[in-house]
Amino acid sequence: MAAPKLELGDEEWRARLSPDRYDVLRNGATEPAWSGAYLHVDDKGIFHCAGCGAPLFSTDAKFDSGSGWPSFDRAISAGTIEERPDHSHGMVRTEIVCACCGGHLGHVFPDGPTETGRRYCVNSLAIELEPQSD
Secondary structure, three states, X not given: OOXXXXXXXXXXXXXXXXXXXXXXXXXXXXXXXXXXXXXXXXOOEEEEEOOOOOEEEEHHHEEOOOXXXXXXXXXXXXXXXXXXXXXXXXXXXXXXXXOOOOOEEEEEEOOOOOOOOXXXXXXXXXXXXXXXXX
């Protein structure tokens, strides 16, 4: 079941987010490759949207894609991620956004290595890890 929609005005988002996070989540920016805090994670846990706190991905779905951004083969549950066509930068891609707040997360590609065949390529600035103990 998807979380209820969170709709805030621009001033509220700016007050809630750091400038870097605001740029990624609200303006669709991309952090530089290999720079993200969550590129390499050994802890078990749940990645939440850095904008609204909605759960998005489990560390169990994370893999090293070699792309320079955290990658996952599936969302934590159906309805947590929305996909949108993206024709920016002279490319045809599929943007992924948080279904709760509409925050830009990254893009999904059909070249994942697991049975899902999906690679959710996500900006570290768009997510926060909630570690879980065993």
